[in-house]
Amino acid sequence: MQVSRLCRVALVTSALAISVQSAGDEPTRAEQPGAEQPGAEQPDTGGTADITERVEHHHADSSGVKIHYVTLGEGPLVVMVHGFPDFWYTWRHQMDALSDRYRVAALDLRGYNQSDKPPGVEQYDMKLLAGDVVAVVRAEKREKAIVVGHDWGGAIAWNVAMYEPDVCEQNYPGEPYREPETPFPQVLAPVLMFHGLGDSALLPGALDGTWRWIDNELTLVTVPKAGHWVQQDAAELVSKTMRSWLADREAVADREAVAGERR
Numbered sequence: 001m002q003v004s005r006l007c008r009v010a011l012v013t014s015a016l017a018i019s020v021q022s023a024g025d026e027p028t029r030a031e032q033p034g035a036e037q038p039g040a041e042q043p044d045t046g047g048t049a050d051i052t053e054r055v056e057h058h059h060a061d062s063s064g065v066k067i068h069y070v071t072l073g074e075g076p077l078v079v080m081v082h083g084f085p086d087f088w089y090t091w092r093h094q095m096d097a098l099s100d101r102y103r104v105a106a107l108d109l110r111g112y113n114q115s116d117k118p119p120g121v122e123q124y125d126m127k128l129l130a131g132d133v134v135a136v137v138r139a140e141k142r143e144k145a146i147v148v149g150h151d152w153g154g155a156i157a158w159n160v161a162m163y164e165p166d167v168c169e170q171n172y173p174g175e176p177y178r179e180p181e182t183p184f185p186q187v188l189a190p191v192l193m194f195h196g197l198g199d200s201a202l203l204p205g206a207l208d209g210t211w212r213w214i215d216n217e218l219t220l221v222t223v224p225k226a227g228h229w230v231q232q233d234a235a236e237l238v239s240k241t242m243r244s245w246l247a248d249r250e251a252v253a254d255r256e257a258v259a260g261e262r263r
Contacts, residue, residue, distance in 0.1 A: 051092045057114075060107075060139035062132045065123075068114035069107035069136050073099030077142045079133055080106040083151020087113035090150065094231060097239030102146070102246075107136050109153070130159045146246070150231060151201070161187045186215040192245045193218065194238055196226030219245060 055070035070088050072095045080091040088106035095104045108115040110132055111124060133156060137145045149157030162185050191214050197204055204222070211218050221241055226233035 060135040062135035066116040071105045075102040077145040078102045078104045079145045081149040081153030083153045093235035190217045194221045196230035198227040
C-alpha cells in the first residue's frame with residue numbers, strides 16, 4: 001500500500017518519535033530537560049531560555065481528562081510526546097528549531113505536570129494514552145499530525161501510528177485496539193529514529209529487527225556521544241536532521257502528486 005502525503009512517521013528512540021502529517025499543515029519545535037521532574041517548569045540558560053514566555057497554553061478534552069499542551073509556530077501540526085519523568089519542556093530545542101515552518105504542540109501526558117491525574121492504573125492504559133495524542137490533534141482542529149515521541153512517549157507514538165487510522169490515514173485491519181493476529185500491525189508510514197549509543201535505558205541491541213514492523217522506509221540515526229535524552233544531548237543534530245528529513249518527505253510527496261496528475 002502506498003502511503004499518502006497525509007501520513008508521515010518520525011521516530012526518536014533514545015528519543016523516539018513517530019510523525020503523521022496532513023496536507024496543508026505546517027511544523028514547529030520544542031524540547032525539555034531530561035533530569036527534571038515533572039511539575040516545575042524551569043527556564044533553560046541557553047538560546048531557548050524564553051521558550052516558556054513564547055509558547056501558548058491550551059487544554060484538550062480526552063474523554064473527560066484534561067490534557068495540557070503548549071504550542072509554538074504555525075504550519076503543519078507536529079505533536080511531541082515526552083517520556084518518563086519529563087513534561088512538555090523536554091522538547092524546547094526542537095520546538096524552537098521547527099516553529100518557523102510548523103505548528104508544534106508539546107503535551108503533558110496524563111499524570112504529569114499540568115494535565116489531569118486520574119486515579120487508578122486502568123486510567124493509564126496505552127489506548128487511553130494514544131487517545132490523548134489524538135485529543136490534542138482534534139483540539140487543534142486538524143485531521144492529521146506529525147507525531148514525535150521520546151522514551152515512553154515513543155511507545156505511545158508507535159501505538160498512534162499502528163492503531164489510529166483516522167489520524168494516521170492508514171488502513172490497519174480490525175478496529176483500533178483490537179488484538180491483532182500478529183503481535184503488532186505494521187507501520188505504513190516512513191519512520192525516522194534517533195538513538196543515543198550512550199543510552200543506559202534503551203540499549204542499541206533493541207534496534208535489531210525494528211524494520212520488520214515498518215512497511216515503508218526507515219531512517220536510523222545513531223549518535224555515539226548522546227545518552228537517553230538524545231534530543232537534548234545532541235539537540236542541534238536532532239533538530240537539523242528532523243527538518244531535513246521532513247523536507248525530503250514533502251518533496252517526495254509533491255513529486256508523486258505531480259506525477260499522478262500527469263497520468
